[in-house]
Amino acid sequence: MARPLPWEIIRNVGDYLDPPQLLVCIQLASSWKPPLIPRLWSAICDHSYSWHKVLKQDNTSDTWTEADDQRLRDLFVKYGHHIRELDVSSPYLIAAASSAETCTNLCSLSIRFLDLRRPYNDPSGEEQGGMIPGPLISPVFEEHLQSILPANRGQGQGDLGRQARLLDGWNLVQHIWLLVRQNAGLRQLVLCKNISELAIVPSSFSRASLAVLHDLEELDYSPDHLDLFEILIALPKLRSFSTSLTSGGSDYLLPTPHQLERLDLHKATVGSGTMHNLLENLPGLVSLTIGTFYLDGWMGTELGRLMKSTPSQLKELYFSHISPPLSFEDYWAAMLLIPRLPCLTTLVVDRDSMEIAKAAGKHCRQLRVFRQAYDGLSIHPVDGVQLQPDSVCQMLETCLELEELDAIHHKMEVQSILVRPWVCAQMTVFRCQIVGVNRLAVEEQRVVDSLVASGRLCSRDSLEGEERLAVERLVESREHQQAILGRVGQWTSLKTLCFGHEYRNYRLYQLDEPPYYTVDGVKYLQYDGPIPNTLELSLESGLERLAGLKDLEMFGFEGLDHRIGKAELDWMAVNWPKLKVMRGLHVDTMPYVEYNVRRAELREYFQKLRPDVVHATMETSLGLGLY
Structure with a gap:
């Protein structure tokens, strides 16, 4: 007869099994129960599919019902003392864990949200006749909790159903606080906001219940009054x-x-x-x-x-x-x-904050991250708000350890950039507008295109008048762009590089008389055009100076007056092997917007070159879990 495996080996095996697999091992091998049961029940997360399957066992229903109450309570009575982490949202599980009175060794209790499949509170109207307390499930709540039960209880079927829902909520909040009070050794406690909708909890009671948690290190709780x-x-x-x-x-x-x-x-x-x-x-x-x-x-x-x-x-x-x-x-x-x-290393502002950006560049020399947490849909001025340029420039000049400058609503002028040194060398995220490039006017661009087509662009000595002036402006503009892209190209750790964002004023279509135009009988909305005097991002203007960005994962040029064509896309496909997202050739979803044939052609072309790259616009972001 084979000798049973040592418990140490069984425990090591258990570390690689999910809860359903652990349950199977326990059910099939009685000798594995002692070492694996504590492992199985050490951490419960009821919104995990694995744990849902364990707790349901033979019950195939997706929801918890009152019929599960006794079975769940029996499970917690038997195994509750093993639980160290409890992350639950089901009222039935909360009630079972509380009433079992064995879940007293918790290190972490998280009720991040309540799965209120039945509406516990009814906001349909004001209560009449005041409030009366509901029944207490423990003497500790005596003279503390106030329920939300209406004093003048009606006798109709709807009123009785509503009273039952309110009573469920009244009981639930008691079970939650009982769990808290039963676990004086808690180190982490998360209580969701909507428990205050179930009963009125005085600050004195909350404070007294929390005061016994002498080892508590993390608390996430939003009381009404505390x-x-x-x-x-x-x-x-x-x-x-x-x-x-x-x-x-x-x-x-x-x-x-x-x-x-x-x-x-x-x-x-x-x-x-x-x-x-x-x-x-x-x-x-x-x-x-x-x-x-x-x-x-x-x-x-x-x-x-x-x-x-x-x-x-x-x-x-x-x-x-x-x-x-x-x-x-x-x-x-x-x-x-x-x-x-x-000593600030990370500074995140919800919206454009010009004065704060300037102050950070001046006073926070250890800054590593400056982030605009909220990306609006338009970087054109909305409601008359216009940021002054160069408010973030000083960070590049003074913050030696800067790694992330994510501030797409901020502008940097070419002339200001070129006269200032950049001391930061380990940039991973750069999202800013670069403006003031002094690009050619429409007529000047036509002159240059004509010279290119005729092969005369390189014969500058023979040019006169408007042709010479147009070429001189072109040369100056591209020299500036090459210098800028040369600097950016030195940041070989870059993973995100974005020079533009959604640029059109999305509010135009909400006006009483928006500017429409018609093409072949179809009505379109006249949005703002490309941002003038921005980088053209062509090979001739210095795109090749970004060849060292081998770790680049996201490249964005929305709203720029760019001149990216198939030659540039060929270059990107080869030189940026880790590219995952491109923002600028995506399918346009703005309302009443005319189909852009040129953009679609370039997108389809690049998709053939790099089918692994996603084309999408930047969605509105709130950054770093602020909400």
């Missing part, structure tokens, strides 16, 4: 806190040896007083996300002095919804906040 600094005081080991609080909390925080490293207040409007206290009294803060920064006017002079007094060690700053450019918020953030952050 003071930020009370959370920090109650949880001394907290290293990461994310919340949807719309205010930064109290403007004052006493000095504390708190170890908080990451703070996400992505909806908060944070005053300079609160910001000063955060930076002053949380010395370990590495990453901060806020909504909008503003100056506290009633003590602006004093706060200005305080904000500039002591530099902060903050390395990452995210503005999740900074106001439009040229705003007071942008100005005061640049004047007061950015100069205090010399």
Whole structure:
């Protein structure tokens, strides 16, 4: 008779099996149960197909029903003590885990969303007659929770059904908080926003429930009423806190040896007083996300002095919804906040932020990432907003470690670029407009094309008048372009290179009388034309100087007055072997837009050369998980 395998070997085998495979092994080999059951039940994620299959077992239904309640509860009673990570969304699983009272060894509890297959709350109208509490499933909720059950319960079938749904929600929020209170050893806790829709949880109860979690390091929770600094005081080991609080909390925080490293207040409007206290009294803060920064006017002079007094060690700053450019918020953030952050390595702004970009180039010499998190559909001025050029140029001149400059709404003028040195050498992402190239006018381009066709372009000494002037402008323009592309070509680590974006004003078709035109009886919308005086990206203008970009994965030239043809596409297909996405020859999806025959021909041609490359426009982005 063969000897059973040692448990150490069985455990090692289990590390390579998914939950359904582990379950099969446990069911088929009784000797494998002791080492594999803890492995199987150590981490549960109910929105994973694997775990859904394990928990359902012989039940083929895709949804959880009340008929599953007892079986699920029995499973958690038997195996709940093995669970260390619980990531659930089903109300039935939450209730089963809570009522089993064996899931008391959790290190991580995540309820990122609630799978409310039945509408637990009904926003159909205002309640009449006030609220009354529902039944409590545990004495710990006595005099704490307030339900959302209406006081004047109707007797109709619809009213009874609605009361049942509300009661389900009332019970669910109790099960969630019971799970929290049963696991004092939690290190990570994620509670979704919509649990506040199920019952009214007083801040005193939330604070008391969280205060017992002495080992908690990560918290993602957005209560209706909870003071930020009370959370920090109650949880001394907290290293990461994310919340949807719309205010930064109290403007004052006493000095504390708190170890908080990451703070996400992505909806908060944070005053300079609160910001000063955060930076002053949380010395370990590495990453901060806020909504909008503003100056506290009633003590602006004093706060200005305080904000500039002591530099902060903050390395990452995210503005999740900074106001439009040229705003007071942008100005005061640049004047007061950015100069205090010399150690900043990552700066992400939701929209174009000219003053902040300038300040970052001046004060944040260690900057590695500057990103515009929101890409609008148009880089033409909308609603009269126009960014001044060259606001990001100084970063290239002063930030030695800059790796990512993702700011497509910002412009760089050729003359400004050529007179400034670029100190950064490890750029991986470059998305900016380069303008002021001084391209030929339409008539001048016709003259040059005629000279090319007749073979006279190289005989400049014999040219006179408008022909000589057109050729001289062409030579100067291409020399500038070659110099610019030569600089970009030195960034051999580039993976993303984009000189343009969706350039047409998408709002035109929303006007009362939009500018239409007709071709062969078909009506089209007159969009803005290509951006003038941009790079032409032809081989003659210096495209070959980008031959060293062997790691390039995305190349974009939307909206440029480019002269890319089949010869340029042949060159790209060979010299950029890792190219995955091209933005500029994609199928146009703008409303009432005329079919571009030339673009379609070039796209089809390149698809034959490189069928692995995707042609698509850049979708609107919110960057780095700000929302």
